[in-house]
Amino acid sequence: MPDFLQNSTTDLILCGNVLQVVPAWSFQKSKTLRRLDLSYNLLRIIDRGAFAGLVELTYLNLKTNKLTSNSLHEKIFQDLISLQYLAINDNLLNDEYTFLQAQISRVRSLVTLRIDLRGRDQIDKCLCNLSILQELQIWGLSGQTFSDNTFHHLKCLKIEIMSLDSVIYLAPDTFISFPMLKTLRIKIIPRLATYDIINSIFNSFKGFQR
CATH class of the missing domain: 3.80.10.10 (Ribonuclease Inhibitor)
Known part of the structure; x- marks a missing residue:
């Protein structure tokens, strides 16, 4: 030093x-x-x-x-x-x-x-x-799959900004624990992603419906 x-x-x-x-x-x-x-x-x-x-x-x-x-x-x-x-x-x-x-x-x-x-x-x-x-940035293994089970302990927090790296699939319930989420950044790994990765991303947004 x-x-x-x-x-x-x-x-x-x-x-x-x-x-x-x-x-x-x-x-x-x-x-x-x-x-x-x-x-x-x-x-x-x-x-x-x-x-x-x-x-x-x-x-x-x-x-x-x-x-x-x-x-x-x-x-x-x-x-x-x-x-x-x-x-x-x-x-x-x-x-x-x-x-x-x-x-x-x-x-x-x-x-x-x-x-x-x-x-x-x-x-x-x-x-x-x-x-x-307020902001949580997650770096996963290459080819990480995310779901609500990953984050369910964080229902106690008011996360407004989230970044997910190395995504190959998002479960429909991924963001249920984050009702206050305002900004979401997602980086997918095309060579490892499932064929329906884009659909899985949009399906995961259903958790924001009120």
Whole structure:
């Protein structure tokens, strides 16, 4: 981590490097940071206390790294009391997905969350703690099938914006849990999609009928 940061630094963009570790107290000289982008690195370890003191941070991007469940410690995000945007998709966290969601659920200031959803994994009900979450971006396996069973624990939230990546099929009940949805982004995988993928998408919209 850079040791030349000033107390006045508010934005730190370190994406696209070969960083492998975020040491403890990496940002102790920059407690005014509001945006921190560590995406597209080779991060495998985030030390305990790595984000300590970043009480003004609103944006944290950890996507596309090598993070596993062993990379994350309990209460890893506890100091990030102002965090509104968290991206942690495209990592290697699917082995302990429940643990990851439990840590994310502690960040009650989150407005936007970007995560993976692998195979049979589901969104855990602990995310109901994110009472002001408005935008959910889901990156699935290539050829992901979605249904209401994927999201039924989120009926407690008022999601207004949703993005689904790597879609090959949507069940008719996919969006039943999101009556407040205003914006929907869907990216299909044509080479893997079922022949009636377009029909399945439009059928899934029936859940919005009142």
